[in-house]
Amino acid sequence: MTSERKSILCPNCRKLISSDEPSCPYCGIQRPGLHNTAGVIRNIFLGSDPVRTIIYINIAYYILSLLLDPKGILSPGGIFNFLSPSIQSLVSLGATGTIPVIQYHRVWTLISASFLHGGILHIAFNMMALHQLGPFILREFGFYRFINLYIITGVAGFAASIMFGVPFTIGASASICGLIGAILYYGKSRSGYYGQAIFKQAMGWVVGLVVFGIIIGGINNWAHGGGILSGILLAFLMGYNDNKQESAWSKFLSYACILLTAVILIWAVISSLLPAIGIVI
Numbered sequence: 001m002t003s004e005r006k007s008i009l010c011p012n013c014r015k016l017i018s019s020d021e022p023s024c025p026y027c028g029i030q031r032p033g034l035h036n037t038a039g040v041i042r043n044i045f046l047g048s049d050p051v052r053t054i055i056y057i058n059i060a061y062y063i064l065s066l067l068l069d070p071k072g073i074l075s076p077g078g079i080f081n082f083l084s085p086s087i088q089s090l091v092s093l094g095a096t097g098t099i100p101v102i103q104y105h106r107v108w109t110l111i112s113a114s115f116l117h118g119g120i121l122h123i124a125f126n127m128m129a130l131h132q133l134g135p136f137i138l139r140e141f142g143f144y145r146f147i148n149l150y151i152i153t154g155v156a157g158f159a160a161s162i163m164f165g166v167p168f169t170i171g172a173s174a175s176i177c178g179l180i181g182a183i184l185y186y187g188k189s190r191s192g193y194y195g196q197a198i199f200k201q202a203m204g205w206v207v208g209l210v211v212f213g214i215i216i217g218g219i220n221n222w223a224h225g226g227g228i229l230s231g232i233l234l235a236f237l238m239g240y241n242d243n244k245q246e247s248a249w250s251k252f253l254s255y256a257c258i259l260l261t262a263v264i265l266i267w268a269v270i271s272s273l274l275p276a277i278g279i280v281i
Helices: 032-046 050-068 070-074 087-093 098-103 109-115 120-141 143-163 173-190 192-215 221-238 248-277
Strands: 007-009 016-018
Touching: 050 087, 050 109, 050 120, 050 143, 050 248, 087 248, 098 109, 098 143, 109 143, 109 248, 120 143, 120 173, 143 173, 143 221, 143 248, 173 192, 173 221, 192 221
Parallel strands: none
Antiparallel strands: 007 016
């Protein structure tokens, strides 16, 4: 009695194949069954709309940072400090910078800091930008490259700010600047009227960031610059849908980014809640 063979859609070309094929007979992708399993993992963590899921995660961590230390909400300050989490809350949930990373060796905060925000306006501006830019990257670069761009450029932006001595920093803007960098590369590489229009729009974002960083104090311009430059570089290395298919290494790198980010964010919540029940780590 032979065992029943399970059929799947190839995650690359979407043709019906056997799940135990060593490679897809149509497009040649290696171990398509493993890619399909990884796709299930992807959907567990990010669902069908990764941009919306990332926005929800940011909102959830912002609310948690307020609840961890409600006294911080009532601290005096101007409009930019309205509904601001306390420093203690942000540090416990994974704020990054020279002090957390260099002094306390909390290297994992290079990822967690992208999901933390210092006030209602801070998270509102960042999430509106992500809502506007994310779908474009998702459409033109694909899911896997979008994840790599968002997570890796956030790390690169914060690493750059640490190199230049920023003691504490948080926010999704380094990752968002990474998306802007990728759009700059896309517009310049694609050329033509459409490419030029995209490039000019992205440059408008860059100019706005520079002006905003000069006018408003406390802006981490080093993280913004690091995000943009790493976004350009990563987009150059990975390509986009019109000139290159998403490669196997891009896909596996994105799965690693998803799993590592999930572990770090879960750990950040656990480590911040344990002291509240009397457990010191």
